[in-house]
Amino acid sequence: MSLPAAPPSPVEVSPQPPGPDTEDITNLLAHEASVLRLETFRLARRLRVPRAIDSMSDGQFAVLAVLRAHGSHTLTELAEHERVTAPSMNRTINCLAEDGYIERVTDEIDRRKVNILLTTEGDAVVTETIRQRNAWLTQVLSELAPEQRATLASASEIMREIAKR
Numbered sequence: 001m002s003l004p005a006a007p008p009s010p011v012e013v014s015p016q017p018p019g020p021d022t023e024d025i026t027n028l029l030a031h032e033a034s035v036l037r038l039e040t041f042r043l044a045r046r047l048r049v050p051r052a053i054d055s056m057s058d059g060q061f062a063v064l065a066v067l068r069a070h071g072s073h074t075l076t077e078l079a080e081h082e083r084v085t086a087p088s089m090n091r092t093i094n095c096l097a098e099d100g101y102i103e104r105v106t107d108e109i110d111r112r113k114v115n116i117l118l119t120t121e122g123d124a125v126v127t128e129t130i131r132q133r134n135a136w137l138t139q140v141l142s143e144l145a146p147e148q149r150a151t152l153a154s155a156s157e158i159m160r161e162i163a164k165r
Helices: 022-047 058-070 075-082 086-098 120-142 146-163
Strands: 102-106 114-118
Touching: 022 120, 058 075, 058 086, 058 102, 058 114, 058 120, 075 086, 075 114, 086 102, 114 120
Parallel strands: none
Antiparallel strands: 102 114
């Protein structure tokens, strides 16, 4: 009498795909994230160099850019947007007002509220700074191979998606 054949042994399924283990993948992703962060920071810093007014700080320019892009804001709204304290934003606004780049206007409905608006001079600073920064980047891009520019265009789309998260 023969014994019945043993059932085939179940195939063990590994929770990780074959290849590098989870710790290696995590370390690789952490390294890639660090490199991307560093190089993005370096490019952003380099893009901030061209400006219409050399003595204007990045924080001052950021306020002008916000006002141009989104219209008038209160001091509190600007401070929240730029993630600084109200006293710090007040100093920035005072400097910009003294130089004629912004103006304070009392709200017609709520007289306690003061809106901060971009002046024609402030708009000109933003326009010229953007022009200079775009000119620098256009020059740099013109020196790259078409394949490199295509890679950067794809990367720009991915970076936009990441920034939305």
